[in-house]
Amino acid sequence: MSYTLSVNGRFHDVDEDGETPLLWVLRDSLSLTGTKYGCGAAQCGACTVHLDGRPARSCSIAVRAAVSAQIVTIEGMDGAEAVALRDAWVKHDVPQCGFCQSGQIMSAIALLRNIKQPTDQDIDLAMSGNLCRCATYTRIRAAIHDAAAKLGTST
């Protein structure tokens, strides 16, 4: 069946079974491979995208359920929070293998849009659904604090 998806500000027509996970449509049909397949069971957060501004695990959303949403992937992410986090990620040399990082950044952007100056507890809570097998958690937390500080001084 044909579905029209709004992804990163553009409309795409895809011909898929309605029960296909959104993740596979993004990766296989739209070639947006920045969103990663980790566990396929909403346990790791590697497939995080934004639906109407909220983080969601694209492995656990049927494509037919995403037709009315504004979908944003890591490729289309923009704005002050995204830029601040990207700079902080580079500064703190956060990624190790890097596989989980697009999901981490998508969750971190949503965090900073909700809480401008998050505490360690805020970060732990918001990011607890994003696993990193390289255990870069301390660098992720430091980078989020850094980005928040930069955003605080620039506003």
Add this chain to the structure above:
Amino acid sequence: MTRHPSKKGRWRHRVKIAFASIFGMIFVAAAAGLGYALYPRTMPQTQMIEDRLQPAELDRLRQVSDFDEIADPTVRSVALFEEAGRVIEHPRCMNCHPRTDRPTQTEAMRPHTPWVTRGADGRGAPTLRCSTCHQAENFEASGVPGNAKWRLAPIEMAWQGKTLGDICRQLLDPARSHMTREELLHHMAQDELVGWAWHPGANRRPAPGTQEAFGSLIKAWLDTGAACP
């Protein structure tokens, strides 16, 4: 006149035979391996998710009429609630009635992963909502359960760690259940989130019986004076 090979020549001949034997065995093994690899066989076939999942064993609930032989209304009321308690104390229900701010999951009622918290509205913290993973319905491809009303019960309605009698008295206390008896009956018998317990998806074990049978037990319990164990 016959020429006998020299001692050196005999050894050279034996080494040649040995190497020929080794290469011969390697060739035969490689040919056998290639033959095995190329031998046509049935490839793994695609399978519907429903077929892959193990059918969950269904438990039955006793009917209200099964309790008619109990003459004493109070004893009958307690017996009805104890039968309904098989649903109330089932992991499908208890997992969302935790005594902390963190739900539990699975038949073992282990702490929920990822680490989530109830938030102000029972639907998660603003930065990690239940809806980050749980959608409006079960999603078989990932096995993640879902319902449009997915949320935790209020902390005043914590059931975990309590006896069935304590849960009973809690249900009847509007200050803690936030429900009148009519609303309580509606919640148990018709609420679609409660109804998810009988349609949990994947290979989760559903609550015993049906929501209709459970609702009938709750109604009969209320009608017989709502006595608690």
